[in-house]
Amino acid sequence: MGEAFILDAVRTPRGKGKRGALHPVKPVELAATTLRALAARNELDTSSVDDVVLGCVTPIGEQGADIARTAVLAAGWATEPAGVQINRFCASGLEAVNLAAAKVAAGFEDLVVAGGVESMSRVQMGSDGGAWFGDPDLNLRTGFVPQGISADLIATLDGYTRFGIDAYAVRSHQRAAVARDAGYFERSLVPVHDRIGAVLLKEDENIRPDTSPESLANLKPSFAAMGEAGFDTVAIDRYPTVERIEHVHTAGNSSAIVDGAAAMLLGSAEGAKWAGLKPRARIVTTAVVGTEPTIMLTGPAPAARKALARAGMTVDDIDLFEVNEAFAAVVLRFLRETGVSEDRVNVNGGAIAMGHPLGATGCILVNTLLDELERRDLRTGLATLCVGGGMGIATIIERV
C-alpha cells in the first residue's frame, strides 16, 4: 500500500450561531471559501484533483444534495474534481480525511480534498430526522438518549463534579485565547468575506478569555429537563448501578454551536510532485470503533488504542493529542482511560471554546494538530472524536 500525505490544510474561523458573523453566509459558500483558499495559496491546478470528500451531518435543505460537488462548482474550480458528501455524525470531517487518505494510499487516486462544513445556525442539528430516534421501536430497543444525557452519564459514572467539568471548560477558553492571540491558528485560518469583499470574520468568534469558574457556575444544567422527562431512566436502566444522573453539563462546558468549514489537500507522493507541493505530514493509521450506544460518547479511547495498535505504537509515542471537546466529560474520560497527561491534549483549546461545526470539526482537529506539531517541532499527533450512535474515530499523523 502507498502512502497518503497531507499537503496543506485550511479552515474558516468558527462563527457564533445565529447572532454570529457567519450566519449570513450560505453553507456552500463556507465550503467554497476553503476550496478557493486551498487552490489559491498552493497555486493548484484544480483539474488535477480527483475528488472532494466533505463531511456534513445535517445534509438537508441548503446543505443537502451532495454539498461537496456543489461546493466544487460554487468555488469556480475546474469541472474535473468530483465531490461526495459523507456523514459519520461528529466524525464526518475526520472520516473525510481518512477516506481521502485511503483512496490515495490504495493507489486509486492521487490528489483528494477532504474536509467538511456545517452551518449550524442555518440548518438545525437533527432536522434531517433518522430512524434511531424517530422510530419508536428502534429507539426503545436500543436505548436512545440525547448526547447530553450520555455526557452526564459519563460524568456520573466517573464521578466528575460540576466544578471539575467547569474547570476543564475554563482551561479550554484560556488555551484557545492564548493560541489565538499568539497567532498559532494563522497558518490554517482563512477569513470569510461578504459579497462586496469586506471581511466578515477572521478569527474564532466564540472564545471568551474571561470565562471563569464563577461565571460558568451560574449556568443551568442543559439536560436536566430532558432527563426528568424520561431519558435519565433510559440511561439508568442501561447502567443500573447509577442511582441518579448528575446533570453537570451546561452550555458553558459543552461544545458551542457554530458555523464553519475546513478543507485539506491529501495526495500520494506522485500527486504531491505534480502539484509541486512538499508533504507536511503523512497519515500513519486510522481507526473507527463501535461502542455501547446509550453512553454513546466513550469511543475516543478505544478508537485511539485501535489506531495505535495498527501502527505498532503506544500513547507514549504520540507527542500531541486532539480530543474533540464535544462535552468536557468526553475528554476527561479519554484522559482517565489512556493515562495521557492533559498538557499533551488540546493544547490550544477546543470545541468548548471555539465551537464544533459538526461536519467540519474532524478536519479542523487535524489542521490544528499539524500546525502545533510544526510550531513545536514535534513529530506525531493523534486526533480523535466521540461519535453519535456509539462510535469513535482516530487518526495518527506524523510530520515528514
Add this chain to the structure above:
Amino acid sequence: MSDGIFRWEQDGDGVVTLTMDAPGRSANTLDTPFREAFAETVARLEAERDDIRGVIITSAKKTFLAGADLDELLAVTDEHVARLAAEVDQFKDLLRRLETLGRPVVAAINGAALGGGFELALACHRRIVVDAPGVQVGLPEVMLGLLPAGGGVTRYVRLLGLGAALPLLGEGTRLKPQRALETGLVHELAENIEDVLDRAREWILANPNAIQPWDAPGYTIPGGDLSNPFVQQLIIAAPAMLRKRTHRTLPAPERILSAAVEGAAVDIETAQRIETQYFADLVTGQVAKNMITTFWFQMNDVNAGRSRPEGVAPRRAKKVGVLGAGMMGHGIAQVTARAGIEVVLKDVSAEVAERGKQKIAADLDKAVARGRLTPDARDEVLARITPTGDDAELAGCDLVIEAVPEIRDLKYKVLAVAEEHAAEDAFVTSNTSTLPITGLAGAVRRPERFCGLHFFSPVPRMPLVEIIRGKESGDEALAAAFDYVRQIKKTPIVVNDGRGFFTSRVFRTYALEGIAMVAEGVSPALVENQSRLAGCPVGPLAVSDEVSLTLMWDVYEQTRVDLEAEGQELPPHSAYAVIDLMANELKRVGRAGGAGFYDYPADGPKRIWPGLLERFHRPELDVDGQELRDRLLFVQALETVRCVEDGILTSTADANIGSIMGIGFPPWTGGALQFLNGYGLDKAVARAGELAARHGERFEPPALLREHAANAQPF
C-alpha cells in the same frame, strides 16, 4: 345466514337502521358470529346502496358493542397467528367498506362503546352519544396488554393527531360523553336513544355526501405529520417517557406507539396492516395472556363476588364507625363518606378526631382544586363525617372498622367498647395488618360478626382491601365486609387468618430479599434499579423506609417469639442483621424518622445513604441483574404458593389481584401465581431450585408448586 344479530329496518326516507341485538345474549360481542353477520350486512348495504340514503348503527342492548372475544384471543399461539391476522384484516376491510360506502353512516351510541365496539363507531361518519351515567367510550385494550387492532390506532391518529391520540391509546383512557365530545372523539351528545336516533336521521338527510376526514382531499393529520418539528420532538421523547412508566416491562404501550407513528407515515390501508402486525406480536406474547387472564377473567370473578360467601343477602352499610382518626382511620373515613355512607370518626378526644377530619378536608380541597370534585360534593362528603371522642356516638353504626395503633391491648379495649355502643346487629372489623384476627376476636362478644378488613396506605389511592376470615368469623360478617368494600368501589380479596395474612406476609419477603442483597454487598442503587427493571413500582429499600425499619424489626421479634413458643425456629435471613443495625443501633428507622436506607434532605429528593455503601458494598462482586430480578419475584411468588398450601389463600384470582393491587407485584406478570404459570411451571421449579442452592431454603420450590408442575396444571 347468521340472521338476527343485525336488525335491518328501512324508513320511508331510505335511512337504514341497523340494530345490533345478539340473540340470547346480554351484550353484543365482537366474536366470530358477529363478524360474519357484519360481513353480510356490509355486503347488503353495498348491494342496495342505490336505494339507501344513509345508515344508523345502534344497539338493542344496554351497551353499544363490547370488544373482541377474549377467550378467542387467549387461545392464539404462534401457529395460527397468520390466520388471526388475516381475520383482523378482513374485519378492518369491512369497516373501511362501511366508511367508503358513499352514504352517510351514523353510530347511535346508546351505551358503553369500548374497544372493538368503539372501533366500529370510529368507522362511522358521525358519532352521537347518549349523555347518561355509565356511558363511556374509548380504547382500553392496552390495559389487557393488547392494542386496538380494528383500525383504532389508525383512526385515533387521523382523527386527533399523534399528540392527542398517543396518551389516550397508551393509557387506555375511557371517556365519559362530555369529555369524549371535548376531545373530538364523538360529535354530538343527546338526552336519550330516541333523541340520538332523531339527530342521526336529521344529520343523514343534511349530509348526503359525508366522507371521513381522512378521505377528504387535502387532508392532513391534525397537529402535523411526521415532518412537523413539534411532532418529531414528541416522537423522540415518547419512548423515554414510556420507559419511565414501564421500564420496558409492558410491551403493549410500546407497540401502540410504534403502530401510531409508523402508521402516520403511510396511507390508511397500509397503516391498518402495520397495526395488525403489532397486534399479532402482542396477542401471541405471554404478557397479554397474563394480563387478560388476571385483569379480565379473574378481575371479573373477584368483582362478581366469587370469594363472597354464597347465600347471604346483599347488605349496604348505612352508618360506619371508624375507630382511630390517624392516617389509616381518616383515610377509611374519607373513602366511606365519599361512597355516600354516614361516618362516625372516633378517637380519644373530639379534638384528635377533628384533626383527622381536617386532613380529609385538605385532601378533598386538593381534588376540588384539580376540578375532580365540586365544592358542593366536598361539603356533602364532609357533612357525612362526625368526629367525636364519645363512644356513645357510635350508636346506630351497622359496621365498625377499628384502625388504632397496632397494640393488642389497645385494640382489645376499643373493639369491646365499640361493639357495646354500635347497633345490635353491627359487624365489627379490624384494620390490623399484623395481629391475627382469631386472637383479636376474643375482644368481642360476637366473634362470628367479626373479621379483618385490611386497607392499604394511602387509603384513598390504594384499590385493594384484604378481608380476613378468623376462625370464628361467620359468613354473614365476610359477606357484609365484602359488600362494604364493593360499596366504596374497592376490590376485595378474602383470605384466611395467619401471620401477616396474605399481603403482609408476601410483601415482607420482597423487602427482606432486597435488604439481603445489600447485606451480601450488592450496590443499593443496583438493588433498587433492578426491582424497577423487574416491574416493581417501588424498590425494596425505599419501601422498607416507608414501612419503617422499626416496624419490620418488631414484626421479626414478634414472629421469633411466637415461633419459639410453638417450639419452632425462625429460619436465618441475612436481612435481619441489617435491620437490627439500622433500626436499633444507628436509629435510622425510615422515612418517618427522616433517615433510613435513604437520606431525606429537606431541599431535594431522597438519596441512598452513603454509609450503606461504605458498610456493605463489595464492588468486586460479579452481580447478575437477572438473578436479582428473579430473586425479587420468585421470593414473593413462592411465598404466595406457600400461602395457598397453608390455606391462607383459597382463590388464584385473589392471589393474583391481591399481589398486584396490594403489594406492587408487577402487572406484566398477571400476579404472583400467574407469574409462575407464565414462566412455565417446570422451569419455575428448576429456577427456584437453582436460587435455593445459591441463596437459601426460602427459594426451595414448595410441594404444591412441584405438584402443579408434575401435573402440568396451571394455578
